[in-house]
Amino acid sequence: MNLRRLSLRDEPEINFIPLIDVLLVILIFLMVTTTYQRVAELTITLPEADAEQAKQRPREINIGIDSQGRYVLDRTVFNFTTVPALADMLRKAAGDAKEPVIVINADANATHQSVIHVMEAARAAGLVHITFATQSSAAPAK
Numbered sequence: 001m002n003l004r005r006l007s008l009r010d011e012p013e014i015n016f017i018p019l020i021d022v023l024l025v026i027l028i029f030l031m032v033t034t035t036y037q038r039v040a041e042l043t044i045t046l047p048e049a050d051a052e053q054a055k056q057r058p059r060e061i062n063i064g065i066d067s068q069g070r071y072v073l074d075r076t077v078f079n080f081t082t083v084p085a086l087a088d089m090l091r092k093a094a095g096d097a098k099e100p101v102i103v104i105n106a107d108a109n110a111t112h113q114s115v116i117h118v119m120e121a122a123r124a125a126g127l128v129h130i131t132f133a134t135q136s137s138a139a140p141a142k
Contacts, residue, residue: 058129059097061090063118067109071118080114086121094127101129 064072071078071086074093080086094100102122106115122130 059094059100060103061093061100061127062103062105062133063090064105065107065110065114065118067107069111069114071114080117083117083120083124086117087124090121090125090127094125099129100127101131102127103131103133105133 062072062074066072069080071080073089078089090102102118104115104118119130122128
């Protein structure tokens with residue numbers, strides 16, 4: 001037996017408007033009482049330097065090698081004969097440049113030996129700065 005009366009209970013209700021009012025008052029209080037530092041008011045005396053002009057980029061000698069074993073030296077196509085002949089060509093291409101850089105642009109399917117020929121010729125010519133040109137791989141297609 002149920003002795004309680006059937007009555008509908010009111011669900012509690014949360015009123016957000018006073019909460020928002022209190023938060024806005026706190027925000028305004030913080031904005032008014034906060035002091036801001038101004039960096040622009042600092043007096044800074046920067047140091048001075050009397051340095052030489054930046055160094056010029058070294059001369060680059062581009063040599064390309066394709067998959068058939070053909071060489072290109074500064075846009076001149078030739079076939080490899082000997083390492084000393086290639087060394088002479090590199091010396092002529094370098095001219096009187098101080099410490100030129102040899103940039104080897106080899107095809108991905110070029111033989112390893114053809115790249116070694118260029119490196120040997122550079123050593124024989126007295127050119128010690130050698131670098132390889134690369135490109136980033138393309139993103140795989142989905």
